[in-house]
Amino acid sequence: MLSRTAESVYWMSRYLERAANVARVVGVNLNLEIDLSGLAEEQWFPMVQVGGDEAAFAERYGAPTRSNVLEFLTIDRTNPNSIASCVAAARENARTVREIISSEVWQEINEFYLDVTAPEARRFALHDAVRFFGSVTRASHVVTGTKSETMEHGEAWNFSRLGRFIERADQTSRILDVKYFLLLPSAGDVGKPVDDLQWSALLRSASGFEAYRRTWGLVSSESVVAFLLLDRAFPRSVGHCVTQAEVSLHAVTGTPMRRFSNRAEQLLGRLASELDYTDPGEVITGGLHEFIDVLQDRFNRIGDAVTTTFFRQG
Amino acid sequence: MTFEGYATGGFYDELFTADGAPRPEARPLVERVERLAEGELARSQQAAARALLRMGITFNVYDDGHGTERIFPFDIIPRIVSRGAWHEIERGLHQRIVALNHFIDDVYHDRRIVNDGVVPADVVESSQGYRPQCAGLDPPGGVWCHITGTDLVRDRDGTVYVLEDNLRCPSGVSYVLENRAVMKQTFSKVFDGLSVRPVSDYPSRLLGALEGVAPRGAGRPSVAVLTPGVYNSAYFEHSFLAQQMGVELVEGRDLVVNDGALFMRTTRGLERVDVLYRRIDDDFLDPDCFRPDSVLGVPGLMDAYRNGRLTVVNAPGTGVADDKVVYAYVPQMIRYYLGEAPILPNVPTWLCWRDKDRGYVLDHLDELVVKPANESGGYGMLIGPHATAAERSEFAERIAAAPRNYIAQPTLSLSRVPTLVDGGFEGRHVDLRPYILLGSKPFVLPGGLTRVALTKGSLVVNSSQGGGSKDTWVLG
Numbered sequence: 001m002l003s004r005t006a007e008s009v010y011w012m013s014r015y016l017e018r019a020a021n022v023a024r025v026v027g028v029n030l031n032l033e034i035d036l037s038g039l040a041e042e043q044w045f046p047m048v049q050v051g052g053d054e055a056a057f058a059e060r061y062g063a064p065t066r067s068n069v070l071e072f073l074t075i076d077r078t079n080p081n082s083i084a085s086c087v088a089a090a091r092e093n094a095r096t097v098r099e100i101i102s103s104e105v106w107q108e109i110n111e112f113y114l115d116v117t118a119p120e121a122r123r124f125a126l127h128d129a130v131r132f133f134g135s136v137t138r139a140s141h142v143v144t145g146t147k148s149e150t151m152e153h154g155e156a157w158n159f160s161r162l163g164r165f166i167e168r169a170d171q172t173s174r175i176l177d178v179k180y181f182l183l184l185p186s187a188g189d190v191g192k193p194v195d196d197l198q199w200s201a202l203l204r205s206a207s208g209f210e211a212y213r214r215t216w217g218l219v220s221s222e223s224v225v226a227f228l229l230l231d232r233a234f235p236r237s238v239g240h241c242v243t244q245a246e247v248s249l250h251a252v253t254g255t256p257m258r259r260f261s262n263r264a265e266q267l268l269g270r271l272a273s274e275l276d277y278t279d280p281g282e283v284i285t286g287g288l289h290e291f292i293d294v295l296q297d298r299f300n301r302i303g304d305a306v307t308t309t310f311f312r313q314g
Numbered sequence: 315m316t317f318e319g320y321a322t323g324g325f326y327d328e329l330f331t332a333d334g335a336p337r338p339e340a341r342p343l344v345e346r347v348e349r350l351a352e353g354e355l356a357r358s359q360q361a362a363a364r365a366l367l368r369m370g371i372t373f374n375v376y377d378d379g380h381g382t383e384r385i386f387p388f389d390i391i392p393r394i395v396s397r398g399a400w401h402e403i404e405r406g407l408h409q410r411i412v413a414l415n416h417f418i419d420d421v422y423h424d425r426r427i428v429n430d431g432v433v434p435a436d437v438v439e440s441s442q443g444y445r446p447q448c449a450g451l452d453p454p455g456g457v458w459c460h461i462t463g464t465d466l467v468r469d470r471d472g473t474v475y476v477l478e479d480n481l482r483c484p485s486g487v488s489y490v491l492e493n494r495a496v497m498k499q500t501f502s503k504v505f506d507g508l509s510v511r512p513v514s515d516y517p518s519r520l521l522g523a524l525e526g527v528a529p530r531g532a533g534r535p536s537v538a539v540l541t542p543g544v545y546n547s548a549y550f551e552h553s554f555l556a557q558q559m560g561v562e563l564v565e566g567r568d569l570v571v572n573d574g575a576l577f578m579r580t581t582r583g584l585e586r587v588d589v590l591y592r593r594i595d596d597d598f599l600d601p602d603c604f605r606p607d608s609v610l611g612v613p614g615l616m617d618a619y620r621n622g623r624l625t626v627v628n629a630p631g632t633g634v635a636d637d638k639v640v641y642a643y644v645p646q647m648i649r650y651y652l653g654e655a656p657i658l659p660n661v662p663t664w665l666c667w668r669d670k671d672r673g674y675v676l677d678h679l680d681e682l683v684v685k686p687a688n689e690s691g692g693y694g695m696l697i698g699p700h701a702t703a704a705e706r707s708e709f710a711e712r713i714a715a716a717p718r719n720y721i722a723q724p725t726l727s728l729s730r731v732p733t734l735v736d737g738g739f740e741g742r743h744v745d746l747r748p749y750i751l752l753g754s755k756p757f758v759l760p761g762g763l764t765r766v767a768l769t770k771g772s773l774v775v776n777s778s779q780g781g782g783s784k785d786t787w788v789l790g
Contacts, residue, residue, distance in 0.1 A: 002568050003579045095370070096544045099557035103369075110370040155581065252581065310581045 005097050006159045007311035012093035012101075013163035016109070019086035019116075020140035021171040022073050025050055027133035028205035033066075035197055044069040046178045050171075051081040067126055074125035074132070075116070083125075083136055084116045101160075102150040105143065112139040158248040162306065165248070169241035170299045175205060176228050177292040180221075199224060206236040225288060226280035238295070239275045245302075246272050252310075264305040271298055315355050316348050317732065320739045326472050326729040327741060328393050339396035339789055346504045347391070359390045359734055361500040371492050373547050373777060386489055387782030390501055393731045393744060393764040400760065400788045403466065403474065406658030407748060408756045409648060411462055414479060414635050415752060416651040418458040421634055422449050432650050433643045440718050441640050442688040443482065443633020445596055447603055451620065451631070454527045455754070458629040461520070461591075462750045463487070463762075466658070468729035475661045475726070477745065479644070481628060481636040483593045486763040487749045488551035491516060491558075493785045509790040511760035516749070517558035520591075523753040524559075527625045528588045536585065537561040538578060540569075540592040542610050547778075552593050566598075571614030575623040589625045590615075596630045638687040638721045639665055662724060666717040675713065675722040679706045682722040684713065697773060699725050728773055731784060733766060743767045745775050746786065761786035 026047055033039045045064040048057045053072075056079060061068040076082045080089075091113040098106050115121065116136065125132045144164070151157045179202045199219045203209040208227065211234050216223040231237035246268050250257055253265065260266040283291045322330055329340040336344040347355065363385065366372075372383035395403070420427050421438055428435045438444060463484025465477040494513050498505065521537065528535030541552035543565050556563035568578050569587070577584035592599060598608040603616035618624040634640065642663040645656045664671040664682070675682060684696040696709045713720045730741035748762035764784040765775035775781040 001581055002562055002564065003581055004565065004568050005562075006581045092544075095549075095553075098370075098550075098553040099561075099563045103557070107369055111368055114367065159581075313579070313583075 001100065001155050001159075003311050003313065005100050006155070007307070008093040008097045009100060009156050010159045010163035010306070010311075012090050012097065012109070013160040014167040015086045015090035015093065016112075016140055016143055017164050017167040018081065018171065019083045019090065020137055021168070021175075022051070022081065022083050022086070023133040023136035023140075024205045024207070025175055026070070026073055027130065027137065028201045030130050030133065031204070032197065032201045039066070041065060047073060049178045050174045051079075052174075053079060053081055070126055070129060071122075075122050084121070087113050087116050097156075100156045101147070104150040105146050108139070108143045108146050112143065115139070155252055158251045159310075161248040162245050162252070165241040165245035166299060166303060166306075168236060169238045169245070170296060172206060172228055172236050172238050172241065173292045173295050173299075175202070176225070177289060179205075180225075180288050203227075208234055208236060222280050222284055225283055229283065230275060230278060230280060239272075242268065242272045242275060249306075262305070262309045264302060264309045267298065267302045267305050271302070315350055315352065317344060317739055320732055321741070322730070323741055324470070325727055325741060325743075326468055326470050328395075328468070328729055328731045328744065329391075330732070337394075337396075340394050342508055343392065343394060343504060343787075346506075355390065355734065356737060358501045362388055362390055362496050365496050365499060366492070369492070369496075370550070371489070372550060386777050387768060388493060388496065389733045389742075389766055389768075389782055389784050390497070391732050391734060391739070392497070392504075392785040392787045393746070395746075395761065395786065395788045397789050399474075402657065403748065404758045406476075406656070407464060407750050407758050409652065409654060409657050410464065410476065410479070410644060411459065411750045411752050411756050413648040413651050414462070414481065414644065415457065415459050417647045418629075418632055418635050419456060420651075422451060422631055427647065427650055430650070432646050433640075437639055437643070438634065441634045441637040443596070443631070443636050445604075445631040445634070447616070448629070448631030451629070453629040454529060454622075454625055457527060457752055458632045459635070460523055460527065460627045460629075460752055462752070463747045464750060466746045466748065467661070467726055468746075470727040470729075472729075474658060476644070476658050477661055478638060478641055479636060480747075482595060482633045483548075483628075484747070484749065485548040485551050485593075486747055486765075487516060487759070488554040489783055490749070490759065490761065490763050490786070492554070493783060497785045508787075510787045511790045513759055513761060516759050517555060519751055519757055519759075520555065521559040521561070523751045523757075524589045524591055524627060526753050527627065529622050529625055535588040537589045537591065538564045538587045540564055540566070540590050540594060542566075542594050542598070546593075548593065555591075566610045566612050569612040569615070571612055571618050574614075574618055574621050576612065576615060576618045587624065589627060591627045596633060599626070599630060638663070638685055639667070639718065642721065661726065664722040666713050666720040666722065671722075672713065672717055675720075676710055678722075679710060681725060683725050684709055684720055684722045687719050687721055693778075695774075697725060700773075725773075728767075728775075731764070731766065733768070733784075735770075740770070742770075743773050743775065744784070760788040 029043065029047060041064050044066055047069050048054055048064060057072055061072060072079050073082055075084045077085050079085060091109050094101060094106055094109045147157065147160060196219055200209055203212050203224065206228060212227050216227060227234065228237050230239045232239050232243060234240055249265055249268060253261055255261040255265055260269055322332055330336055366385045366388060372385050417427060427433050428438060459481045461484065463480040463486060466474055467477050468474050490513055524537045525535050538561055539552055539556040541549060541563055553563050562578060564578055570577050570579065572584060576587045578587055594610050597605045598610040600611050600613060600615040601608045602613045619626050642665055645660055648654055648656045664675050666672045666675055680698045682698045686694045696705060728743040728745060731744050732739040733742040744764050744766045746762050746764050749759045751757045764786045765781050766784055767773055767775045768782045769780045772780065
C-alpha cells in the first residue's frame with residue numbers, strides 16, 4: 001500500500017485510541033467522585049498531567065477545577081489532546097484513506113466526529129459527563145470492532161492495529177505513572193495499606209478491575225504494577241500491547257517472529273523480550289517512575305523507527 | 315400530501331404537462347407520493363439529509379478562507395426521463411462524443427478540419443485547453459476523451475439542448491450513485507414495481523474502460539486515481555471512485571518517474587502505475603512539461619506518457635474541446651467527421667470575436683446570457699435579464715477588451731421539476747449532466763446528475779451557488 005496511506009491509517013488509529021483513553025481516565029474519576037462525595041482539585045490535576053499538557057492548561061484555565069478540567073479534556077479544540085481534537089484528527093486521517101478503510105469504518109468514525117463536535121456536545125460533556133464518557137468509550141469499541149469485522153485483515157488493518165497498540169501501551173504507562181505518583185509518592189510507602197477505592201479506580205480506568213481480581217485477588221501496589229505493565233493476556237497491559245504491536249508489524253513485513261529485518265522490528269522485539277523477563281519487584285525497587293520514563297522514551301523511538309521504515313523511506 | 319395546486323408556471327415541467335396532469339412516465343410516482351401518510355415525505359427528506367451527512371458525502375467550500383465541508387443539498391422528488399426520451403439523448407451523446415474525439419485527434423495530427431476551412435485555426439490555438447506539447451501523440455486506441463460529462467438543458471418548448479461539454483475532469487458522478495443509494499435507503503417504497511435503470515455499475519464500467527487502455531499487455535494493469543488532495547472540492551468523489559474501483563488514490567507526492575515509467579511509493583518500495591485517471595488539469599500534471607511551479611504533479615510524467623509506458627486519462631490536451639467557442643463548432647464537427655446530422659442541437663451561440671456577433675451581443679445584453687469561454691462552476695457569467703444596468707455595462711467593457719473570451723446565448727427557460735419547499739411543492743429549474751465513457755464504443759450512464767437551482771426563480775444550478783441535486787430515473 002502507499003506509504004502515505006499507511007501512515008494515515010496508523011495515525012487514525014493512534015488518535016482514536018488517545019481519545020478513548022482520555023474518556024477512560026476521566027470517566028473513572030467521575031465514578032470516584034460519586035463514591036467519595038466530591039474530589040479535591042489535586043484529584044483532577046493528574047488528568048491533565050496524563051497528557052503532559054500542564055503548561056497549556058495553566059495558561060488557559062488557571063485552577064484545575066472539575067469543570068475546567070472537563071472542558072479542557074473533552075471539547076476544547078485548542079487542546080490537541082482533547083477528545084474532540086483527537087477524534088477530529090482521527091477523522092481527518094480517515095478522510096484521506098476512505099478508499100482503503102471500509103465504508104462502514106468511515107461512517108462510524110464520521111459519526112463519532114459529528115457527535116463529539118456537535119454544539120450539544122459541550123452541555124453533554126460538562127453536565128452529563130458520566131454518560132458522555134461512556135458514549136466515547138463505546139464509540140471507540142464500535143470503531144475497533146467494525147474495523148475487525150469489515151476490513152480485510154491485510155496491510156492496512158495491521159498498520160491500524162500497530163498504531164492502536166503502540167498508542168495504548170504509551171497511554172497505559174502514563175496513567176500508571178501519574179496515578180502511582182499520586183497514590184504512592186515514595187518507594188518507602190510500598191507495602192503500607194493502600195486506599196482500595198483509589199487503586200480500584202486506577203484498574204477500572206483500564207477496564208481491568210475484574211480481570212485483575214480474578215488473577216490477583218486483593219489490591220496491592222506491586223501486583224497492580226505487575227498486572228498493568230507485564231500481563232500478557234490483558235488487552236490494555238503494556239506487555240500485551242507490545243506483543244500485539246509486534247505481531248502486526250511482522251504480519252506487515254512477513255519477517256518471522258524473533259527475527260528482524262528493520263529498525264522498528266528490532267526495537268519492538270527487544271522491548272517485548274525485556275518485558276517478558278522483568279520482575280515487578282525490580283521495577284518498584286528501581287523506581288516505577290524511572291522505569292516508565294525509559295519505557296516512554298523507547299515507545300517514541302519505536303514510533304520514529306516505524307515512520308522511517310515505512311512512511312518516509314527518504 | 316398532494317400535488318393539488320402545483321403550477322407549472324408556464325415552464326416545461328419534467329413531471330407535469332401544462333394543464334397540470336402528470337406526464338405518463340411520472341404518473342406512478344405522483345400517485346405513490348400522494349398516497350404517503352401526512353409528514354412522511356418531509357421525514358424521508360430529513361432522513362436523506364442526515365444520511366448524507368453521516369455518510370460524509372460532502373464537498374468543500376472556500377468562502378471563509380479555509381475549506382469547510384457541506385453536504386450537497388438533496389431533494390427527494392426525482393426527475394424522471396421516459397424510455398423514449400432517453401433513447402434520443404443516448405444516441406445524441408454517442409454521436410457527439412465520437413465526433414469530439416475525432417476532432418481532438420485531428421487537432422493534434424493533420425488538422426484536416428482546419429485545412430478544409432470548417433474550424434478556424436485561430437479558434438483551436440486560442441482555446442485555453444490547447445496544448446502544443448501534445449501534437450503528434452497517439453493515446454492507446456486513439457481515445458482522448460475517455461470520460462465526459464455533457465450538460466443538457468430543456469427549454470420551454472421541450473427541446474433538449476447541449477449546453478456544454480466537460481471534457482477535462484467532469485465531476486459529480488459520485489453524487490449520482492450516492493443519491494440513488496440514499497433514495498433506496500430512505501424512500502424505498504416509491505421504487506416498488508417501477509423499473510428504474512440502475513446506475514451502480516458505473517465504477518465497474520469505469521474500471522473496465524481504464525484497464526482497457528493500459529499500455530502493457532500482460533497481467534492485470536495497475537490503475538490509480540490522481541487527486542490534488544483532501545482539500546480539493548471534489549475529494550470525496552476521487553476517494554469514492556478509487557474505493558469503488560478498488561484502486562489506489564494517489565497524490566503527486568506519492569508518485570515518481572523512474573526509468574521512463576511511473577511508480578508509486580509504497581510500504582514495500584516502488585510499484586508501477588500503468589493507467590492514471592487524473593483529476594487534476596493538464597497544467598499541473600508535470601512541471602517539466604507544463605507549469606513549472608506546479609507541486610501537484612510529477613516531473614517526467616509526460617515522458618512516461620509519450621513513450622507509451624503510461625496511459626493518462628483523459629489524455630493531456632483533451633481540454634482543447636472544453637471551450638465554449640470550440641463548442642459552437644460541434645455540429646459542424648459531427649457533419650464533417652461522421653457525415654450525419656446532429657441529433658442533439660447546440661444552444662444558439664454568438665461568438666464575440668466575430669465582429670457581427672459581437673455587435674449583436676452588445677445590442678442585446680439585456681436578453682442574453684454571456685459566459686466566459688473557459689470558466690466552469692457558473693462563475694463570471696452575466697444573466698442579462700436578471701442583471702443591473704451597471705453589471706451589463708461592466709460586461710460590455712470586458713467583452714470589448716477580450717472578445718475571444720466571451721460567448722453569448724439566449725436566456726433559456728430551463729425546465730422545472732417539483733421540489734419540496736416549506737412543506738409544499740414548487741417548481742425549480744434543473745439541468746442534467748449525463749456521463750459518457752468512451753472505450754472501444756461509448757457508454758452513457760442512464761440518467762446522470764440532475765442539478766436543481768434551489769433558490770426560487772434562479773437559473774444557476776451550480777453547487778457553489780445554491781444548487782442541489784435530485785435522483786434521476788431513466789425508466790426501462
